[in-house]
Amino acid sequence: MTTAVELVRDVPFAIGGRTFHSRLMVGTGKYRNNETMVRAVEASGAEIVTVAVRRVNLDRREQEGILYHLDPKKYFLLANTAGCYTAEDAIRYALLAREAGFNEFVKLEVIGDQETLLPDVQGLLAAATILVKEGFKVLAYTNEDLVTARRLEDAGCAAVMPLASPIGSGLGLLNPYGVRTIKRRLKVPVVVDAGVGTASDACLTMEQGVDGILMNTALAAAQDPVAMAHAMRLAVEAGRAAYLAGRMPRREVAMPSSPLEGMLD
Amino acid sequence: MTETVDIVVNGEPRAVAQGLTLLELLQSLDLDPRAVIVEHNRAIVRRPALGAVRVVRGDAIELVHFVGGG
Numbered sequence: 420m421t422t423a424v425e426l427v428r429d430v431p432f433a434i435g436g437r438t439f440h441s442r443l444m445v446g447t448g449k450y451r452n453n454e455t456m457v458r459a460v461e462a463s464g465a466e467i468v469t470v471a472v473r474r475v476n477l478d479r480r481e482q483e484g485i486l487y488h489l490d491p492k493k494y495f496l497l498a499n500t501a502g503c504y505t506a507e508d509a510i511r512y513a514l515l516a517r518e519a520g521f522n523e524f525v526k527l528e529v530i531g532d533q534e535t536l537l538p539d540v541q542g543l544l545a546a547a548t549i550l551v552k553e554g555f556k557v558l559a560y561t562n563e564d565l566v567t568a569r570r571l572e573d574a575g576c577a578a579v580m581p582l583a584s585p586i587g588s589g590l591g592l593l594n595p596y597g598v599r600t601i602k603r604r605l606k607v608p609v610v611v612d613a614g615v616g617t618a619s620d621a622c623l624t625m626e627q628g629v630d631g632i633l634m635n636t637a638l639a640a641a642q643d644p645v646a647m648a649h650a651m652r653l654a655v656e657a658g659r660a661a662y663l664a665g666r667m668p669r670r671e672v673a674m675p676s677s678p679l680e681g682m683l684d
Numbered sequence: 685m686t687e688t689v690d691i692v693v694n695g696e697p698r699a700v701a702q703g704l705t706l707l708e709l710l711q712s713l714d715l716d717p718r719a720v721i722v723e724h725n726r727a728i729v730r731r732p733a734l735g736a737v738r739v740v741r742g743d744a745i746e747l748v749h750f751v752g753g754g
Binding site: 472474484485511515519586635 | 693694695696713715719720721723726728730746747748749750751752753754
């Protein structure tokens with residue numbers, strides 16, 4: 420299938436010295452079962468998939484590790500530090516994740532508020548600074564604040580990941596201006612992470628010019644996660660293509676598309 | 685009768701044989717050492733060293749792996 424993106428000239432999507440073919444990254448949490456998760460990931464066309472670090476369940480064996488289901492040779496595993504509320508915890512989780520031996524990338528989350536899961540930007544910057552020194556390629560989950568985003572870039576992050584709206588909320592892109600501004604001002608890739616609810620959200624997000632999107636709940640909590648994964652794949656491609664194509668200017672008054680001449684008396 | 689020592693594995697107290705190595709601990713829990721990351725008293729123990737580290741009383745061990753997440 421010829422995709423829209425192949426019809427327009429695009430630059431490769433590279434993070435931390437690695438090039439990826441899909442601008443859509445997906446999470447692997449909250450699916451009703453592993454089979455649905457695997458099929459949705461496949462349908463999304465994503466190459467980068469996120470995983471979390473958790474204790475092995477010593478009593479019940481049904482909660483197997485995700486690598487029993489997802490082929491680590493087929494996907495680029497991006498470990499997160501989800502659930503961490505301090506820089507110290509996030510660093511501990513990142514070190515454990517790296518020990519799994521797949522790569523030195525980490526999606527850094529330092530959460531500051533239980534209700535909104537908004538980031539603690541002080542803790543985030545502290546953790547990012549240390550992890551970069553430890554040799555990590557840090558993809559930092561942050562809010563849509565330009566100054567924080569710039570500080571994360573200055574700290575050496577490989578990518579900055581502003582939210583569209585709170586994690587798992589599905590509220591869509593609440594601050595297009597903020598996200599667009601971050602993209603315009605940063606040199607490192609900007610990947611919007613969290614809050615996308617449906618395909619139009621993904622499309623609108625990509626139309627801001629950002630490099631990619633990471634989503635999880637939008638797929639996992641859809642009525643049909645596999646079909647939604649397909650929709651998101653198309654939406655990300657469409658949004659990217661539209662951004663590259665360059666939209667028409669907005670006008671406050673109508674302009675006819677058909678000739679004014681040749682009308683009947 | 686083997687002497688046992690009390691340790692904590694993933695937050696749960698456990699009595700294990702004295703002198704047990706971390707590798708033997710994983711085997712006793714039916715865990716594949718290639719699929720588990722081991723933290724011993726807050727320090728990561730690399731896979732090749734698992735057979736050389738013996739647990740002692742009061743050790744805190746965390747056994748983690750990758751699960752689904754966003």
